[in-house]
Amino acid sequence: MFNEAIPYKIYLEENEMPKAWYNLRADMKNKPAPLLNPATQKPMTKEELRPVFCDALIDQELDDTTAYFPIPEEIRSFYQMYRPSPLVRAYFLEKKLGTPAKIYYKFEGNNTSGSHKLNSAIAQAYYAKQQGLKGVTTETGAGQWGTALSMACSYFDLDCQVYMVKVSYEQKPFRREVMRTYGASVTPSPSMSTEVGRKILEAHPGTTGSLGCAISEAVEMANKQEGYRYVLGSVLNQVMLHQSVIGLETKAALDKYGITPDIIIGCAGGGSNLGGLIAPFMGEKLRGEKDYRFIAVEPASCPSFTRGTFAYDFCDTGAVCPLAKMYTLGSNFIPSANHAGGLRYHGMSPVLSQLYHDGLMEATSVVQTDVFEAAELFARVEGILPAPESSHAIRVAIDEALKCKETGEEKTIVFGLTGTGYFDMFAYEKFHDGKMSDYIPTDEEIAESVSTLPVVNE
Numbered sequence: 292m293f294n295e296a297i298p299y300k301i302y303l304e305e306n307e308m309p310k311a312w313y314n315l316r317a318d319m320k321n322k323p324a325p326l327l328n329p330a331t332q333k334p335m336t337k338e339e340l341r342p343v344f345c346d347a348l349i350d351q352e353l354d355d356t357t358a359y360f361p362i363p364e365e366i367r368s369f370y371q372m373y374r375p376s377p378l379v380r381a382y383f384l385e386k387k388l389g390t391p392a393k394i395y396y397k398f399e400g401n402n403t404s405g406s407h408k409l410n411s412a413i414a415q416a417y418y419a420k421q422q423g424l425k426g427v428t429t430e431t432g433a434g435q436w437g438t439a440l441s442m443a444c445s446y447f448d449l450d451c452q453v454y455m456v457k458v459s460y461e462q463k464p465f466r467r468e469v470m471r472t473y474g475a476s477v478t479p480s481p482s483m484s485t486e487v488g489r490k491i492l493e494a495h496p497g498t499t500g501s502l503g504c505a506i507s508e509a510v511e512m513a514n515k516q517e518g519y520r521y522v523l524g525s526v527l528n529q530v531m532l533h534q535s536v537i538g539l540e541t542k543a544a545l546d547k548y549g550i551t552p553d554i555i556i557g558c559a560g561g562g563s564n565l566g567g568l569i570a571p572f573m574g575e576k577l578r579g580e581k582d583y584r585f586i587a588v589e590p591a592s593c594p595s596f597t598r599g600t601f602a603y604d605f606c607d608t609g610a611v612c613p614l615a616k617m618y619t620l621g622s623n624f625i626p627s628a629n630h631a632g633g634l635r636y637h638g639m640s641p642v643l644s645q646l647y648h649d650g651l652m653e654a655t656s657v658v659q660t661d662v663f664e665a666a667e668l669f670a671r672v673e674g675i676l677p678a679p680e681s682s683h684a685i686r687v688a689i690d691e692a693l694k695c696k697e698t699g700e701e702k703t704i705v706f707g708l709t710g711t712g713y714f715d716m717f718a719y720e721k722f723h724d725g726k727m728s729d730y731i732p733t734d735e736e737i738a739e740s741v742s743t744l745p746v747v748n749e
């Protein structure tokens with residue numbers, strides 16, 4: 292049944308792994324807008340960012356012109372533990388759908404943290420160590436980022452303090468224990484250990500927390516402790532840069548077999564896996580060398596791209612972070628209970644936001660019952676149990692393949708399979724029991740949270 296010319300899994304050799312990250316911003320004509328200091332409304336300077344972020348990461352964050360950043364040897368060694376990741380030709384899925392489309396997925400779930408987030412976690416921990424720091428603080432929603440960071444910190448012997456959204460802390464005790472196994476300390480957020488946590492708890496007693504609120508707590512703790520910095524798992528330019536390893540490997544694997552994709556699809560929470568996957572392909576498009584369709588997939592319950600506003604906003608609920616210009620639902624937006632925790636963020640990467648604003652990529656939203664239907668079908672035919680986040684991309688890849696079935700077109704579709712769903716079995720249970728709902732925010736709800744956007748004179 293397999294096409295003999297193309298194997299089920301395309302693996303690169305270890306010595307074919309990328310030696311440099313690709314910075315997509317270098318090829319963007321319209322650069323992403325700079326982070327602003329909320330007090331002065333001026334672009335954040337290196338000095339202003341220094342108390343929060345590691346020095347080397349600030350350089351990466353602010354650099355819109357250097358196209359390639361060499362990946363330090365120690366990071367490449369760590370990557371070797373779980374990379375290169377396979378690019379899989381979804382022969383079984385194609386057959387099940389009866390589509391002439393050719394479907395490929397880049398599988399990033401083959402490490403203990405279970406997602407692509409380790410690609411940036413190890414880089415951020417490395418630079419923190421290089422700077423002689425004692426440790427880092429961060430937030431985690433569903434727990435993938437916290438897990439990845441705790442693995443990275445234990446490798447470099449750094450202290451790791453994780454603020455975990457309370458609802459996940461309670462619902463995902465196993466995630467918490469994985470983090471503790473790697474030596475991290477995990478605090479449910481909002482907590483009484485920070486000023487901003489106490490304030491939020493006072494205003495909303497009984498709240499089960501949000502990502503934006505956990506970010507505020509983690510930033511405050513980084514500021515308060517000598518030798519600590521804050522690290523973030525998505526949204527920022529530096530994270531997009533590290534995640535380019537996904538796209539670079541994908542492109543190298545496709546090039547080996549002379550395959551050119553027509554459509555590239557990824558789920559979008561803060562935008563890091565999608566930004567990384569599309570980076571080298573978008574670079575070609577920006578330089579006028581090739582054309583591709585890029586599709587971001589988001590949950591209908593948290594539709595930053597498809598129903599958000601392109602404006603400066605806070606990255607966190609407590610408004611302690613710089614302002615970023617992005618597609619946003621407002622930093623006070625609390626999405627309804629959706630099981631793709633990694634996609635419940637109010638904003639979107641400034642890089643992807645600019646590209647979307649300039650019409651260089653598309654976005655679509657899907658409801659979670661349709662997502663789980665696709666997840667289950669995928670698991671049954673391709674074997675991998677996908678994360679709910681990743682399954683958003685699966686849903687749209689299937690839909691595009693079914694369109695090809697109608698038209699007879701043999702399009703090549705590539706999507707990012709960002710992770711596995713072993714810690715999401717409560718969500719699968721709800722789906723199987725028919726108890727999963729598809730809440731979609733009303734226009735009024737979105738208008739209300741967007742009305743609180745800060746006023747910025749651009």
Ligand SMILES: *Cc1c(COP(=O)(O)O)cnc(C)c1O
Nearest residue numbers: 525560561562563564633680710
């Ligand atoms: C965090 C996460 C995402 C979403 O984050 P992005 O920054 O948008 O990539 C997607 N899939 C998985 C498995 C995740 O853990």
